[in-house]
Amino acid sequence: MYRYDEFDHAFVTERVAQFRDQVARRLNGELTEEEFRPLRLMNGLYLQLHAYMLRVAIPYGVLSSRQLHKLADIATRYDRGYAHFTTRQNLQYNWPRLEDMPDILAEMASVEMHALQTSGNCIRNITADQYAGVAADEVEDPRICGEILRQWSSLHPEFSFLPRKFKIAITGSPRDRAAIKLHDIGIVMVRNEAGGAGCEFWVGGGQGRTPVIAKCINSFVPKRDMLSYAEAILRVYNMHGRRDNIYKARIKILVNEIGIKEFSRQTNEQWAHIRDGALDVPAEEIARITAYFAPPAYEQLQNEPAALLQMRAADPAFAAWLRSNVAAHKIPGYAIVNISLKPIGGIPGDATDAQMHAVADLAERYSFDELRVTHEQNLTFADVRQSDLYDLWRALGKNGLATPNIGLVSDIIACPGLDYCALANARSIPVAQRISERFADLKRQHDIGDLKIKISGCINACGHHHVGHIGILGVDKKGVEFYQITLGGSADENASIGEILGAAFSYDDVVDAVEKVIETYLNIRTRPDENFLAAVRRTGIAPFKEALYAVR
Amino acid sequence: MQYVKHGKICADEWLHVGNEGDLPGQGNLIVPLARWAAVRDELLARKNPLGIKLASSEAPERIREDLGRFDLVALEFPVFRDGRAYSHARLLREQYGFKGELRAAGNVLYDQFSFMHRCGFDAYEVQKDSDAQRFAKALSEFTVRYQPDPDGSPSIMELRLQPYRNVKTVGARP
């Protein structure tokens, strides 16, 4: 993974000192809360319902064991012994004190981490495919461009006061696990005819109250030009994005208002001025960063070693976990392991300090000292020897981390909702917990198959409900929590926005409604391998509407 | 309010005038865009240096043709959250080649100084006295930066390259 050099160290250290000064000025009253707000937001510090909340950046989702140990220590020392992994591949602490913030940041800096730009109207932490570097169909590791962009976007002098937040996601493989089409800028690593790798730029995607799928703006930008091109897009947005209405301030609105052709023309006009200038990424720098993401020292191994097959046959629980949580690796004899942070009835994405230490130790032992955070609020070990899978599974199980439900009905994304969030209409977490308990039977989950349920506590859509196969949105009806269900959303390379099923359900009824949707699917699917999304796309929502509302 | 130019607090020799009222007979004036449009000839007839002020919604494109007539351009930050003038400053400096005083006006606060400086501003109307006094500190909070600056100070990327290439700037393609 990327390691800081002396320049990165100096930058982050100076950033901590700067924030220490800002906090001191807030505490002594020199800064009003209004003036302090954008400053703290640029360092990931929110004021929530009960306390401050700190968001830590995990660039493109990659963590070393040492970093995870440190994050666990911070949870013990400054929080209540746990932390929350989010859909933005970040980590959140829900109970830090303002006074402690500079020290927390200093501790993070000691392991090459920061909270820069995890909120505020600036370029946010950049997210990427959690299978970066190990997916068989990958064109190029997205972390290389991710790191180049991370550095460029850090305290950018021109783009720190944008009309609204700005999110960039990158995938290196055509199979999109990073939801790039739902970001302000999405990048797909592609090859041109000459075989060189470059960036396909998508622009204007987003969720929130106006969900929009991004449009392709440039099908091949050479890597050396990626920064000048991104800068041109941002400049057009910074100058022309709407500032009169916070709900219309995202780039997606500008792109829709002037059209992608005009947006592209203006971008090219700016690009012409800055291309081939100081933002040109030199080949040496690309090579330097690429070297950090060189493959680890893989051994020469065979796929499916005998011991693995034997344990799989002997232990059905292990076999179930292999089926849902383990994915194919590009190197023979290795596997990708997904660690579910969705135990039945648990809080999606939460991990205790003890679990974090355990995961860090296991990553050191079984996966070259490294792990990834996924936007689906789970963790990934990218490089596990297949012969180690059984031992790893047992060790994870001892820590409550071997739930075999990745991609299944209980692998739910949920935003913090009314339990923590000041903007919420309704609770999200308990709805996720109740659905998970309703479908606790793993055999039933595996029988249902691939199904992504995503829950947001309000229309801001932090829980990605628009792109859930089943989306659940908390709405407020005269002070009472209700839940609207959408079907057929998807965040992958064939992204789609879900369609509203009908009238919302009460807190008590929403789990029954979800169950009914799933039963309807089981009835209409043509074969067991026609998954939920495929079935909804084939039939539309009519049969589901009928099943849910006809009796009412 | 304090006036900071080239890092130092000094006396402001310029006078802002609005869209209404008589123009003062003497003095260096900073006029809003609408005033410039309305009484352009009268303003050009004056001997004194002339400045123009653009609201954040007024693109510098609109004065591009006339830029040579101004010794000063003031860009307004109506609230510090409105970041359009950062881009406008860079256009003025880097694309239109404006060399005169580029002044930040409006809601100009300590924590914005360094961003403004790096986008090409060289003068500031600072609201709080204490902010103006700490101006130099604001610019020294960082010794390194990831982006190339218009003043030519090298980015981290360029510093990293120095051992490889014996050149200071890497602007041109090899």
Ligand code: HEM
């Ligand atoms: C708890 C405090 C939170 C607040 C106050 C908050 C606020 C918001 C707001 C206002 C939006 C709408 C932005 C827009 O449409 O322009 C939004 C969107 C979003 N937030 Fe949050 N959020 C919170 C927590 C989270 C968490 C925990 C995550 C997960 C990491 C998250 C991830 C997202 C995502 C993915 C979106 C939608 C994508 C998009 O912006 O287009 N947020 N959030």
Ligand code: SF4
């Ligand atoms: S979706 Fe709404 S309720 Fe959920 S975290 Fe975002 S702002 Fe809060």
